[in-house]
Amino acid sequence: MQAEMILKRSLFLTLAVVLALGAVAGDATAGKKPWEKFDFPELGEIRIPDYERHELANGLTVFLLEDHTWPLVEGRAIVRTGAAFEPDNMVGLASVTGDVLRTGGTTNIGSDELDETLERMGGTVESWITDTSGNLSFSFLSQDAERGLDLVADVLRNPAFEQDKIDVAMEGQKAGIARRNDDLNGIVGREIQRAVWGDDHPYARNTEYTTLEAVTRDDVVGFYEYFYHPDNMMIAVWGDFDPTTMLASLEARFGDWTAGNVEVPELPNEPNQTQRRRVLVADKTDVNQARFAMGHIGMRADDPDYYSMSVANRILGGGFGDRLFNEVRTNRGLSYNVGSTTGVGFAAPGVFQAYCGTKSETTEEAIGVVIETIEGMRTEKVSEQELEDAKDAMLNSNVFNYVRPQQVLTRKMNLEYLGYPDDFLERFNESVRAVSSDDVIGVMQRRVEPDKFAIVAVGKTEDWDGDLTAFGPVEELDISIPEPEGPEFPDPTDESVEKGRAVLAAAQTAHGGAVLTSIKSLRQDSSLSISVQGMTIAATVQASTIFPDRMSNDIDLGAFGQMQQVVDGDSGFNKSQQGIQDITGDELAEARAQIVEDPLYLLGHFDGFPVQLLDSETVNEMSCDVVLVWIDDTNDRWLKLYFDPASHQIVRTQQKTKHMVTQTPGIAHTDYSDYRDVDGAKAAFKFVNYFDGEVLIEGEVTSLQLNAKIDETAFERPAS
């Protein structure tokens, strides 16, 4: 057992910030403005209070900070996880998991009771997962600290993820999707990320109705169980407590939580696409203002250019009276909200961007001014005055990062979580001080490249003062929200059920009546032409079927070998050159369904299945009666049958399936023709099978025999 490590860090930092404003000794007041003549006292010393860092035996890292100013005990946990790790077809999984961790109750206390308990004690516990981390925050009155910590531990260790609360979270997500185009700022903020990282990049991909559909409770639980382990998280607690007692409290609640040895994937910090000039325009007609953003990938804060970039952005668009504010807003009155961001991120690189909202009629003009202003900083060095002013602003305001003790604590925890150097915070002032005007123009030239900007603009384009082609090739941005698939079929009614049965009854008669209802077996030989992956394969099939659940097919694929497929009630096997493999589970159910779906059997036995008449559809220029038959409604397996209204013969069948080679889901349909009489029944001797509209198999029946005697050896499993 690992010994508990106690690291006590004492940081006494004196951040005596020397003031640049008129603090130089001597007759420096000459020529100065009135407010520049003040003699300010030295900035007060900032003492970073002691905090403790511990690691429990199971790897949980704990930070503690004692502060009796207010009767509160608060904290923050950070977990190594993120939406970046959710599967591509389940965007939204992490968000839902983060939410429902808190809202879904625990195995000890139901969700509604947890909500009430917390609110009635005036305490809060909140949980959320971002692209790059899992988070939990809590706040309790100190008198409730012990009970509060019980609840925090329970939520972290024993979340119940009640299905009902997953449903509530899903409603929230769906409403978020439905509302995501209501607000210009939201649209542009989202689309610039997609434009820079790539539409499908984990940091930019959209949550869609279909990705939410794919998320089940099992997935949520699985996501939590993968990442939420004590050795994969850190927790900071601050407030009105004694650290020794608090450590014991945390040990009591978390100490016996087994480590998980989680393998956390790397963060996907590279964009999916080359950064290049693009102009992306989306039309939104219910606004009289346009909003645009332009930018490209930025950097992480451990990039050597971080400090120069911060100073440069301060001058460009990061404060009151920065260049963008002055040029676009104050001088020209073009905008209320204009500025730029550094593009610096801590976990992942950010996106450098300049943004602006302006009336429709000045969209093109404003974009031009913004680009010009950025270029200005790349072609000409900033003045020494501007540089000093920006650095003063940053250095003098740095004190505000140290106002609340927990600010430093949570920052330290975050920086450790991300692997930054221990003295990252402490380095800030001297690093900023060292930035020169050469550095500023250098970083603007190297790291802010308008030629590589994606420009995203959204608004009522018909009112714009230009089509933006002046800035590059313009692409139309489709921001329409893909609707969820509606229910596939209308609910059955008494009428549609009755009519469906009537159509089937007529078809039964037309195809042979009693012959179908009494059919026992059949033998059918066919020759096929299979089109797959650019090849055409000729094959023959000898099929022996004993209804309802036994079949034996011999398939000869010529050069591709021979196969045998056997289904015998509750078991089955495939035999091929690769050997013999059992058919089980879903595959077996599929094969058995195919037996039942043979028209000669189905038309004679449709009483056992739910059916309904659907709207008529046109097939090969004929308006057909369409009947839906649920082969197995527990697993969503249905078959649509299309009938010639005059002859009542089956013209087509359609169902959901997976491509025989690629296994991607799609819609298959089979068209039938060349009906001939066989043993008193009408059977189609020609069939063409399509997958998603593309021809897959063309087939001809070479011989067909109803109620043939089929030897039991056909179902015997060979030795090898």
Add this chain to the structure above:
Amino acid sequence: MHRSVLAGLSFLAVVFLCAPLAQAQDIAKLEDQVTEFTLDNGLRFIVVERHDAPVFSYFAQVKVGAVNEPMGRTGLAHMFEHMAFKGTDKLGTENWGKERRALEDVDEAYAALAAARHSGASDEEVAAAQAAFEASQDAAREFVVTNEFGSTVEKAGGTALNASTGYDLTTYFYQLPSNKLELWAYLESERFQNPVMREFYTERDVVIEERRMRTDSSPIGRLLEEFLAAAYLGHPYGRPVVGYRSDLDEFTRAEAMELYQTYYVPSNIVIGMAGDVDPEEVREYAEKYFGDWKAGPVPPRVRTIEPEQRGERRVVIRDPGQPFLLMAYHKPAGDHEDSPAYDVLTTLLANGRSSRLHSRLVKDEKKAVAVGAITQIPGEQYPGLVLTFVVPSKGVGAGECEAAVLEEIDAIATNGVDADELAGVKTRMKADFVRQARSNIGMLRGLVGEEVLWGDWRAALAYPFEIDAVTSEDLQRIAQETFVESNRTVGYIITEEEGEDDAS
């Protein structure tokens, strides 16, 4: 000069010895931190001493807002707030003498342009007047040191520099390292006493952009503007703070100055400071920099009293935006003795996961993804509205949520509230009070707000006790009085693509 320093309210500890929150000690401690004084000219200062970090927050409120604007000048208070960042006769100019003359030229050119527009002059004449106006602005701009006020604050380490205008009040705030106290005194005294309306017409364009952003281009902004207008027939609470576009288009510098001269008088302003400051030092700087500011006449009061609503009002907007529901009822002004009860009522009704509406609409019926209630909107100086809002789930319309809201409101009116639930709500509100008081700005917001509106900053600290005193009978009574159909205004967004036919 009048100054009062509070002695600790330790007697309260006796009264509330059994209070589970040790509330009285916290309140006494808070009150100990506060010093208040008033200059001879009527300017009030509230200083909260907290030496945890070498910074201070500044938070001042002027008792002027949209409620004071006459028809035809909506948005003027907000316009002036923007102008308060433009500097003074010393700050923001390279040569005040020349600039002042240039600004007078701008006024003349503008008047000529306005006359040309409204007198039916020919297009050429209007175009010429427009060109002359723009030229006069360019000439005046030559003397401007752009945004010198804001840059000076930020250069000194200032953060969170901003201001806001509401219906009752205009608020100015920022934070500075505490060694810059004298700079603060200089800047704010200058700003309040010698504002110059430079770059006025360009800034007017900026305000129009703000209107486009917050109202014109926002579905909820659009609904809210219609909604407030419906809730108020005559009282100025029904008009938008940002102003109507046609009013904005007609503003002049002189009108903005008139508003300033009428309302920005010392007795109408309360200045709050919280942080690493010595009240004595603040007082010395206050005397030095603000002492010569001449007292002004008491500003005019708002005469119109909103008549009692006679029947339910509905606003329905068919909009490309997603559905939204607003429901509001008239209530007394913020100084009414029932105000704390209304706060408790809204918390219980719609704020928090265990609130009535969240439990029912979000958790049980899943018809909404968010709900909330606001005790007093749009202002509290005059009788306002208690408002509930609902964000419906995808595929659910505002109408489908309305019935549930009415039923839950009715339930309170009919059955009152059980003791456990009420106790829980109170505990939550009192804990939130502690959290708010903990932040410098949070503390100032409470103290300065109470002082500027009601002349009683101590009321902010008495709040937790007032909450404690609310009974279930109080809630039931005010629910019965307030939540009646004839007192109700309802607003919907019904989602409809532009060009669609009217649907039911």
